[in-house]
Amino acid sequence: MDTSGIDTQALAPTGALRAAINIGNPILAGLDPSDGQARGVSIDLAQRLAEHLGLGLSLVIYDTAGKSVEGVTRGEADFGFFAIDPKRGEQIAFTTPYVLIEGSYLVRQDSPLTDNAQVDRVGRTVVVGQASAYDLFLSRELRHAAIVRAPTSPAVVGTFLETGADVAAGVRQQLEMGALEFGGLRLLDGHFMLIRQALGVSRDRDPDLTAGLTRFVEDAKASGFVAHALARHGIQGAAVAPPG
Known part of the structure:
Protein backbone atom coordinates (compact mmCIF):
# COMPACT_ATOMS: atom_id res chain seq x y z
CA MET A 1 0.00 0.00 0.00
CA ILE A 101 -23.39 2.82 -2.77
CA GLU A 102 -26.97 3.23 -4.01
CA GLY A 103 -29.47 5.42 -2.20
CA SER A 104 -32.98 4.07 -2.74
CA TYR A 105 -36.63 4.61 -1.83
CA LEU A 106 -38.87 2.16 0.06
CA VAL A 107 -42.68 2.26 0.01
CA ARG A 108 -45.58 0.09 1.14
CA GLN A 109 -46.81 -2.63 -1.17
CA ASP A 110 -50.07 -0.76 -1.80
CA SER A 111 -48.37 2.60 -2.45
CA PRO A 112 -49.30 4.24 -5.76
CA LEU A 113 -45.62 5.19 -6.24
CA THR A 114 -43.83 3.17 -8.91
CA ASP A 115 -40.96 5.47 -9.91
CA ASN A 116 -38.37 7.61 -8.12
CA ALA A 117 -39.52 10.70 -10.01
CA GLN A 118 -42.98 10.43 -8.39
CA VAL A 119 -41.67 10.96 -4.84
CA ASP A 120 -41.21 14.73 -4.85
CA ARG A 121 -44.84 15.84 -4.72
CA VAL A 122 -46.75 18.19 -2.43
CA GLY A 123 -48.26 16.37 0.53
CA ARG A 124 -45.79 13.46 0.52
CA THR A 125 -43.34 12.76 3.34
CA VAL A 126 -39.94 11.10 3.10
CA VAL A 127 -38.13 9.62 6.13
CA VAL A 128 -34.32 9.85 6.24
CA GLY A 129 -31.65 9.31 8.89
CA GLN A 130 -30.70 12.53 10.66
CA ALA A 131 -27.58 14.14 9.11
CA SER A 132 -27.02 11.17 6.78
CA ALA A 133 -25.82 11.60 3.21
CA TYR A 134 -29.43 11.07 2.12
CA ASP A 135 -30.66 13.78 4.46
CA LEU A 136 -28.10 16.26 3.12
CA PHE A 137 -28.83 15.36 -0.51
CA LEU A 138 -32.64 15.31 -0.27
CA SER A 139 -32.69 18.51 1.80
CA ARG A 140 -31.15 20.17 -1.25
CA GLU A 141 -33.01 18.31 -3.98
CA LEU A 142 -36.60 17.84 -2.82
CA ARG A 143 -38.74 20.83 -3.73
CA HIS A 144 -42.23 19.68 -2.71
CA ALA A 145 -42.15 16.60 -0.45
CA ALA A 146 -41.56 17.07 3.30
CA ILE A 147 -38.69 15.39 5.14
CA VAL A 148 -39.08 13.52 8.45
CA ARG A 149 -35.81 12.69 10.20
CA ALA A 150 -35.26 9.45 12.09
CA PRO A 151 -32.61 9.59 14.86
CA THR A 152 -30.34 7.13 13.00
CA SER A 153 -30.24 5.44 9.60
CA PRO A 154 -31.10 1.97 11.04
CA ALA A 155 -34.25 3.55 12.57
CA VAL A 156 -35.54 4.85 9.21
CA VAL A 157 -37.88 1.97 8.36
CA GLY A 158 -39.37 1.83 11.85
CA THR A 159 -39.93 5.60 11.83
CA PHE A 160 -41.44 5.34 8.35
CA LEU A 161 -44.00 2.81 9.59
CA GLU A 162 -44.70 4.56 12.90
CA THR A 163 -45.32 7.97 11.35
CA GLY A 164 -47.33 6.79 8.36
CA ALA A 165 -44.94 8.55 5.98
CA ASP A 166 -45.08 7.85 2.25
CA VAL A 167 -41.44 6.95 1.57
CA ALA A 168 -38.32 5.78 3.40
CA ALA A 169 -34.94 6.74 1.95
CA GLY A 170 -31.52 5.26 2.65
CA VAL A 171 -28.91 2.65 1.81
CA ARG A 172 -30.56 0.15 -0.51
CA GLN A 173 -29.34 -2.90 1.42
CA GLN A 174 -30.52 -1.46 4.75
CA LEU A 175 -33.97 -0.83 3.31
CA GLU A 176 -34.05 -4.35 1.90
CA MET A 177 -33.36 -5.71 5.39
CA GLY A 178 -36.21 -3.59 6.74
CA ALA A 179 -38.56 -4.87 4.05
CA LEU A 180 -37.72 -8.45 5.02
CA GLU A 181 -38.13 -7.75 8.73
CA PHE A 182 -41.48 -5.96 8.58
CA GLY A 183 -43.05 -7.30 5.38
CA GLY A 184 -45.56 -5.56 3.15
CA LEU A 185 -42.93 -3.22 1.73
CA ARG A 186 -41.12 -2.84 -1.60
CA LEU A 187 -38.24 -0.85 -3.05
CA LEU A 188 -38.64 1.38 -6.06
CA ASP A 189 -36.43 0.39 -8.99
CA GLY A 190 -33.09 2.07 -9.47
CA HIS A 191 -31.63 4.71 -7.17
CA PHE A 192 -32.19 8.39 -6.47
CA MET A 193 -28.53 9.02 -5.71
CA LEU A 194 -25.17 7.29 -5.95
CA ILE A 195 -23.08 7.79 -2.84
CA ARG A 196 -19.31 8.10 -3.10
Whole structure:
Protein backbone atom coordinates (compact mmCIF):
# COMPACT_ATOMS: atom_id res chain seq x y z
CA MET A 1 0.00 0.00 0.00
CA ASP A 2 1.21 3.49 -0.87
CA THR A 3 1.40 5.58 2.31
CA SER A 4 4.20 7.79 1.04
CA GLY A 5 3.87 11.42 2.00
CA ILE A 6 1.73 10.75 5.08
CA ASP A 7 3.28 12.41 8.10
CA THR A 8 2.35 10.02 10.89
CA GLN A 9 2.86 12.65 13.58
CA ALA A 10 0.58 15.08 11.76
CA LEU A 11 -2.10 12.45 11.12
CA ALA A 12 -1.95 10.70 14.50
CA PRO A 13 -0.59 13.17 17.09
CA THR A 14 -1.56 10.89 20.01
CA GLY A 15 0.70 8.10 18.72
CA ALA A 16 -2.21 5.83 17.77
CA LEU A 17 -4.34 6.10 14.64
CA ARG A 18 -7.88 7.00 15.74
CA ALA A 19 -10.48 6.07 13.11
CA ALA A 20 -14.06 7.35 13.32
CA ILE A 21 -16.39 4.46 12.47
CA ASN A 22 -20.07 4.97 11.68
CA ILE A 23 -21.92 1.74 12.45
CA GLY A 24 -25.16 3.20 11.07
CA ASN A 25 -24.18 2.20 7.53
CA PRO A 26 -24.27 -1.62 7.32
CA ILE A 27 -22.47 -1.64 3.99
CA LEU A 28 -19.29 -0.37 5.59
CA ALA A 29 -19.37 -1.21 9.30
CA GLY A 30 -21.39 -2.81 12.06
CA LEU A 31 -21.09 -4.52 15.43
CA ASP A 32 -20.63 -8.30 15.38
CA PRO A 33 -23.50 -9.71 17.49
CA SER A 34 -21.26 -12.52 18.71
CA ASP A 35 -18.72 -10.30 20.47
CA GLY A 36 -19.83 -6.68 20.00
CA GLN A 37 -16.70 -5.82 18.03
CA ALA A 38 -16.80 -3.55 14.99
CA ARG A 39 -16.45 -5.36 11.67
CA GLY A 40 -16.60 -4.24 8.06
CA VAL A 41 -14.88 -2.72 5.07
CA SER A 42 -14.13 0.54 6.91
CA ILE A 43 -12.43 -1.32 9.72
CA ASP A 44 -10.38 -3.39 7.26
CA LEU A 45 -9.16 -0.21 5.56
CA ALA A 46 -8.38 1.46 8.88
CA GLN A 47 -6.39 -1.59 10.02
CA ARG A 48 -4.52 -1.69 6.73
CA LEU A 49 -3.61 1.99 6.99
CA ALA A 50 -2.45 1.64 10.59
CA GLU A 51 -0.29 -1.38 9.73
CA HIS A 52 1.42 0.39 6.85
CA LEU A 53 2.06 3.46 8.98
CA GLY A 54 3.41 1.32 11.82
CA LEU A 55 0.77 2.61 14.26
CA GLY A 56 -1.65 1.05 16.67
CA LEU A 57 -5.33 1.46 15.75
CA SER A 58 -8.08 2.86 17.96
CA LEU A 59 -11.67 2.71 16.70
CA VAL A 60 -13.93 5.59 17.76
CA ILE A 61 -17.49 4.29 17.26
CA TYR A 62 -20.48 6.48 16.33
CA ASP A 63 -24.04 5.46 15.53
CA THR A 64 -24.63 8.14 12.87
CA ALA A 65 -22.64 9.75 10.08
CA GLY A 66 -23.34 13.20 11.51
CA LYS A 67 -21.77 12.29 14.85
CA SER A 68 -18.79 10.77 13.04
CA VAL A 69 -18.22 14.04 11.15
CA GLU A 70 -18.45 15.99 14.42
CA GLY A 71 -16.00 13.61 16.08
CA VAL A 72 -13.37 14.21 13.41
CA THR A 73 -13.86 17.98 13.34
CA ARG A 74 -13.63 18.11 17.17
CA GLY A 75 -10.42 16.09 17.15
CA GLU A 76 -11.87 13.00 18.84
CA ALA A 77 -10.66 10.98 15.85
CA ASP A 78 -7.91 11.56 13.30
CA PHE A 79 -9.90 10.58 10.22
CA GLY A 80 -13.13 8.90 9.23
CA PHE A 81 -15.13 7.26 6.45
CA PHE A 82 -17.75 9.53 4.91
CA ALA A 83 -20.04 10.00 1.94
CA ILE A 84 -18.69 12.88 -0.13
CA ASP A 85 -21.08 15.81 0.16
CA PRO A 86 -20.63 19.55 -0.43
CA LYS A 87 -22.13 20.44 2.97
CA ARG A 88 -19.76 18.10 4.79
CA GLY A 89 -16.99 19.46 2.59
CA GLU A 90 -17.17 22.69 4.58
CA GLN A 91 -15.65 20.76 7.51
CA ILE A 92 -14.10 17.66 5.95
CA ALA A 93 -11.41 17.27 3.26
CA PHE A 94 -12.13 14.09 1.28
CA THR A 95 -9.97 11.62 -0.58
CA THR A 96 -11.15 10.11 -3.83
CA PRO A 97 -13.95 7.55 -3.25
CA TYR A 98 -13.27 3.88 -2.59
CA VAL A 99 -16.84 2.52 -2.75
CA LEU A 100 -20.06 3.51 -4.52
CA ILE A 101 -23.39 2.82 -2.77
CA GLU A 102 -26.97 3.23 -4.01
CA GLY A 103 -29.47 5.42 -2.20
CA SER A 104 -32.98 4.07 -2.74
CA TYR A 105 -36.63 4.61 -1.83
CA LEU A 106 -38.87 2.16 0.06
CA VAL A 107 -42.68 2.26 0.01
CA ARG A 108 -45.58 0.09 1.14
CA GLN A 109 -46.81 -2.63 -1.17
CA ASP A 110 -50.07 -0.76 -1.80
CA SER A 111 -48.37 2.60 -2.45
CA PRO A 112 -49.30 4.24 -5.76
CA LEU A 113 -45.62 5.19 -6.24
CA THR A 114 -43.83 3.17 -8.91
CA ASP A 115 -40.96 5.47 -9.91
CA ASN A 116 -38.37 7.61 -8.12
CA ALA A 117 -39.52 10.70 -10.01
CA GLN A 118 -42.98 10.43 -8.39
CA VAL A 119 -41.67 10.96 -4.84
CA ASP A 120 -41.21 14.73 -4.85
CA ARG A 121 -44.84 15.84 -4.72
CA VAL A 122 -46.75 18.19 -2.43
CA GLY A 123 -48.26 16.37 0.53
CA ARG A 124 -45.79 13.46 0.52
CA THR A 125 -43.34 12.76 3.34
CA VAL A 126 -39.94 11.10 3.10
CA VAL A 127 -38.13 9.62 6.13
CA VAL A 128 -34.32 9.85 6.24
CA GLY A 129 -31.65 9.31 8.89
CA GLN A 130 -30.70 12.53 10.66
CA ALA A 131 -27.58 14.14 9.11
CA SER A 132 -27.02 11.17 6.78
CA ALA A 133 -25.82 11.60 3.21
CA TYR A 134 -29.43 11.07 2.12
CA ASP A 135 -30.66 13.78 4.46
CA LEU A 136 -28.10 16.26 3.12
CA PHE A 137 -28.83 15.36 -0.51
CA LEU A 138 -32.64 15.31 -0.27
CA SER A 139 -32.69 18.51 1.80
CA ARG A 140 -31.15 20.17 -1.25
CA GLU A 141 -33.01 18.31 -3.98
CA LEU A 142 -36.60 17.84 -2.82
CA ARG A 143 -38.74 20.83 -3.73
CA HIS A 144 -42.23 19.68 -2.71
CA ALA A 145 -42.15 16.60 -0.45
CA ALA A 146 -41.56 17.07 3.30
CA ILE A 147 -38.69 15.39 5.14
CA VAL A 148 -39.08 13.52 8.45
CA ARG A 149 -35.81 12.69 10.20
CA ALA A 150 -35.26 9.45 12.09
CA PRO A 151 -32.61 9.59 14.86
CA THR A 152 -30.34 7.13 13.00
CA SER A 153 -30.24 5.44 9.60
CA PRO A 154 -31.10 1.97 11.04
CA ALA A 155 -34.25 3.55 12.57
CA VAL A 156 -35.54 4.85 9.21
CA VAL A 157 -37.88 1.97 8.36
CA GLY A 158 -39.37 1.83 11.85
CA THR A 159 -39.93 5.60 11.83
CA PHE A 160 -41.44 5.34 8.35
CA LEU A 161 -44.00 2.81 9.59
CA GLU A 162 -44.70 4.56 12.90
CA THR A 163 -45.32 7.97 11.35
CA GLY A 164 -47.33 6.79 8.36
CA ALA A 165 -44.94 8.55 5.98
CA ASP A 166 -45.08 7.85 2.25
CA VAL A 167 -41.44 6.95 1.57
CA ALA A 168 -38.32 5.78 3.40
CA ALA A 169 -34.94 6.74 1.95
CA GLY A 170 -31.52 5.26 2.65
CA VAL A 171 -28.91 2.65 1.81
CA ARG A 172 -30.56 0.15 -0.51
CA GLN A 173 -29.34 -2.90 1.42
CA GLN A 174 -30.52 -1.46 4.75
CA LEU A 175 -33.97 -0.83 3.31
CA GLU A 176 -34.05 -4.35 1.90
CA MET A 177 -33.36 -5.71 5.39
CA GLY A 178 -36.21 -3.59 6.74
CA ALA A 179 -38.56 -4.87 4.05
CA LEU A 180 -37.72 -8.45 5.02
CA GLU A 181 -38.13 -7.75 8.73
CA PHE A 182 -41.48 -5.96 8.58
CA GLY A 183 -43.05 -7.30 5.38
CA GLY A 184 -45.56 -5.56 3.15
CA LEU A 185 -42.93 -3.22 1.73
CA ARG A 186 -41.12 -2.84 -1.60
CA LEU A 187 -38.24 -0.85 -3.05
CA LEU A 188 -38.64 1.38 -6.06
CA ASP A 189 -36.43 0.39 -8.99
CA GLY A 190 -33.09 2.07 -9.47
CA HIS A 191 -31.63 4.71 -7.17
CA PHE A 192 -32.19 8.39 -6.47
CA MET A 193 -28.53 9.02 -5.71
CA LEU A 194 -25.17 7.29 -5.95
CA ILE A 195 -23.08 7.79 -2.84
CA ARG A 196 -19.31 8.10 -3.10
CA GLN A 197 -17.68 6.87 0.11
CA ALA A 198 -14.26 8.29 0.94
CA LEU A 199 -11.78 8.84 3.73
CA GLY A 200 -11.78 12.29 5.26
CA VAL A 201 -9.89 14.48 7.71
CA SER A 202 -10.79 17.78 9.30
CA ARG A 203 -10.37 20.60 6.79
CA ASP A 204 -8.09 22.47 9.17
CA ARG A 205 -5.45 19.71 8.92
CA ASP A 206 -2.42 19.80 6.63
CA PRO A 207 -3.59 19.41 2.98
CA ASP A 208 -0.73 16.99 2.40
CA LEU A 209 -2.56 14.48 4.62
CA THR A 210 -5.49 14.34 2.21
CA ALA A 211 -3.14 13.85 -0.72
CA GLY A 212 -1.34 11.03 1.08
CA LEU A 213 -4.58 9.33 2.11
CA THR A 214 -5.80 9.62 -1.49
CA ARG A 215 -2.75 7.70 -2.69
CA PHE A 216 -3.54 5.04 -0.08
CA VAL A 217 -7.16 4.79 -1.30
CA GLU A 218 -6.15 4.56 -4.95
CA ASP A 219 -3.66 1.81 -4.12
CA ALA A 220 -6.29 -0.06 -2.06
CA LYS A 221 -8.61 -0.07 -5.07
CA ALA A 222 -5.98 -0.93 -7.66
CA SER A 223 -4.52 -3.80 -5.60
CA GLY A 224 -7.93 -5.44 -5.15
CA PHE A 225 -7.97 -4.86 -1.39
CA VAL A 226 -11.33 -3.02 -1.42
CA ALA A 227 -12.94 -5.63 -3.69
CA HIS A 228 -11.69 -8.44 -1.45
CA ALA A 229 -12.99 -6.66 1.66
CA LEU A 230 -16.46 -6.29 0.11
CA ALA A 231 -16.46 -9.98 -0.79
CA ARG A 232 -15.13 -11.07 2.61
CA HIS A 233 -17.96 -9.31 4.40
CA GLY A 234 -20.59 -10.55 1.94
CA ILE A 235 -21.55 -7.08 0.76
CA GLN A 236 -23.88 -7.06 -2.23
CA GLY A 237 -24.92 -4.03 -4.27
CA ALA A 238 -21.86 -1.89 -3.52
CA ALA A 239 -19.13 -1.39 -6.10
CA VAL A 240 -15.49 -0.46 -5.96
CA ALA A 241 -15.17 3.14 -7.12
CA PRO A 242 -13.34 3.65 -10.43
CA PRO A 243 -9.77 5.00 -10.39
CA GLY A 244 -9.67 8.57 -9.15
